[in-house]
Amino acid sequence: MEYEFTLKFILLKVSPDADELVERLGEAGCSDALIGIGQPGRIALDFTREAESAQQAVFSALDVARHAIPEAKLIEVTPDFVGLSDVAELVGVTRQNMRKLMLTHKATFPAAVHEGSVALWHLYPVLKWLQERADYRIEPSLLEVAYIAMQINLAKEASQIERRVQREVTALVA
Amino acid sequence: MARTRHPKKEVEEAIQHAEANGWRIQIGGSHAWGKMYCPYNDAECRCGEFCITSIWSTPKNPGNHARQLRRVVDNCTTRKRAAEAAKSEPEPESE
Numbered sequence: 241m242e243y244e245f246t247l248k249f250i251l252l253k254v255s256p257d258a259d260e261l262v263e264r265l266g267e268a269g270c271s272d273a274l275i276g277i278g279q280p281g282r283i284a285l286d287f288t289r290e291a292e293s294a295q296q297a298v299f300s301a302l303d304v305a306r307h308a309i310p311e312a313k314l315i316e317v318t319p320d321f322v323g324l325s326d327v328a329e330l331v332g333v334t335r336q337n338m339r340k341l342m343l344t345h346k347a348t349f350p351a352a353v354h355e356g357s358v359a360l361w362h363l364y365p366v367l368k369w370l371q372e373r374a375d376y377r378i379e380p381s382l383l384e385v386a387y388i389a390m391q392i393n394l395a396k397e398a399s400q401i402e403r404r405v406q407r408e409v410t411a412l413v414a
Numbered sequence: 415m416a417r418t419r420h421p422k423k424e425v426e427e428a429i430q431h432a433e434a435n436g437w438r439i440q441i442g443g444s445h446a447w448g449k450m451y452c453p454y455n456d457a458e459c460r461c462g463e464f465c466i467t468s469i470w471s472t473p474k475n476p477g478n479h480a481r482q483l484r485r486v487v488d489n490c491t492t493r494k495r496a497a498e499a500a501k502s503e504p505e506p507e508s509e
Contacts (some may be wrong), residue, residue: 244480263445266446269447271472271474275467276468276486277466278452278462278466284463285465288478288481
């Protein structure tokens with residue numbers, strides 16, 4: 241199947257210019273990715289990758305990137321963190337429609353990861369909810385990619401956790 | 415316009431779509447065929463990384479590459495906002 245996802249990286253202070261990084265990615269066989277270099281100090285790889293599974297697609301892309309551009313540090317894998325308009329766009333409904341759906345099912349709709357001046361969700365639980373509770377047809381490849389993107393982003397953040405805190409929190413929050 | 419055409423028909427068409435929307439094309443590179451630059455350079459833009467997008471000489475899948483390039487052009491927030499504004503204006507009289 242074909243999987244669509246984006247890897248966003250921050251570049252170390254001493255990095256070769258963007259054109260050089262693009263050439264290296266081309267050499268490494270990343271021509272199934274669109275490379276964005278519009279932000280100084282950043283690089284984004286928007287893949288449409290053929291693979292057996294989303295995990296294989298994303299892991300192989302991460303592996304190639306790590307070797308081709310070692311000066312890049314992963315910030316996030318998308319699609320994962322989303323606002324309601326992002327979800328609406330991904331499943332092809334209006335934002336108002338999405339908002340109404342959330343408000344009328346307050347009890348079961350997945351809780352936002354953060355609510356403030358903006359509200360953010362992990363995409364996967366929202367897609368799952370739409371599929372199971374609201375009878376939406378969700379592309380299997382999108383569902384799969386959203387799941388693995390969430391897993392990677394969580395795993396990446398988790399490396400910052402202090403072990404002692406982790407143990408206590410597990411007991412307190414479980 | 416006098417620029418080299420991209421060897422892949424679908425990609426060339428996507429580049430022309432970008433040009434029609436004001437994107438500037440710069441040719442150069444080896445694995446890269448060139449780059450396209452977003453015409454809007456304003457603080458409100460949140461497209462970020464893809465305001466400059468690299469175009470491959472021999473993309474793994476030319477159809478996908480072309481589709482992705484088009485998506486970058488069509489998703490530009492400044493362009494979308496301009497289109498929305500135009501839509502809410504009264505329709506101009508057509509002949």
